Amino acid sequence: MAITEYTEPNVCVGENLTTDDAGQLRLQPWAVPRLVADVRGNSGGDGKVYPTTALPGKLLIDIKAGWRNDTPLEQQVLIRVVRGPRYWLTSNPNAIQFRDRWTYATDAEPGPPITSGIFNGQTGSAIDLGTNSVAEPEPGQQWMWTDTNMVDEWVPYPIGPGQSFKAWYRCYVWTPPPFSDNANKNSPKHEAKANWARLQLIAFGQQGNVVTG
Template sequence: MAYLEFTEPNVCISENLTTDDAGQLRMQPWAVVRNVVDVRALSGGDGPIVAPLTALPGKLLIDRKASWKNTTPLPQRVLVRVTRGPRYWLTSNPNAIQFRDRWSLAVDRPAAIPVTTGIYNSQCGSAIDLGTNSVAEPHPGRQWRWSDINSSDEWVPQPVEPGSTLNLWYRCYVWTPPPWSNNANKNQPQHEARANWARIQMMAFPQQGNLVVG
């Protein structure tokens, strides 16, 4: 009598799949879009502006670094999302207030200092000019402004390779564009700026596997 010998099949699967102890096919955590960094950076400089900030970059409000190491076996495309909290500012005639922010990215090296004197990611602010009286004194006037929450997205230009680390550095400043009037609001100036917070996210997107695992 002949006996047949059976062996377990050897099935190949991609890097985005795995099996559990019972042999059931499962997805790897990196096979779906996932938040790999999600931090809230608070402003440390909100409040009254008591002296003109007419030289860029101005007063630093938010300063936050974040990083993520790709521990998966596949390159990952990463989307950076920066969400700015509600901003508030008060300025007196005839002055101006402006927020600027910027972030920098680098892989496997420190991110550069995000300077806003030239290139920046966003700006918002306003100015008020109600003119002057017959002796060149500014007419009394103040302006209150608010900006809603908003987000900006940026794709990291190249995929983050396995074992590599993506570094981000975010900064937000406020400044008072010149010229600056020292006798604003008829010598009763009020100036204030609040950036509140910024939420910084990195989202890793799954990629097609290059190899198979036996």
């Protein structure tokens, strides 16, 4: 009578795998893309706009997000910024502009995201309908708005096990010079609303280096 040898199967796992109590193979939570930070901030300065011709302007939104890599592998991080709908009203012959920026750092505090020079995004408009015979700005107002939008940036280096990653986002509004105090035939109206913004961090797992089992 032939004897059939039986070998108990072994499950080999890497850093991205594990087994449950029944011995079934499972993925670790960090093996798939996952949202590790999600911070929403409302604008603290929406409403009437006064002449602000010096950069960076008036601060509207100021939020931070952070995460520590608690996995045994390096993680690639995607920064996602979601801008809420924005609205502004300007009068002839003036301009209104939003600017935003984000900065980040590993195992350190990121530098303040000031938009005086470098910035990640800008939106705004101006209206110029000229003047009348006595050099008064012609009457005219402009209402503008943008829909909610989203932008992504990959961090150019991986975040190692145990390392902390922090990101900082700010949005400002300003009135690019020259600014006319007698706009709209001496009836100036200027408003700006940034509403809100969300700062998200998404971690992406990397290939493991060790196989056991």
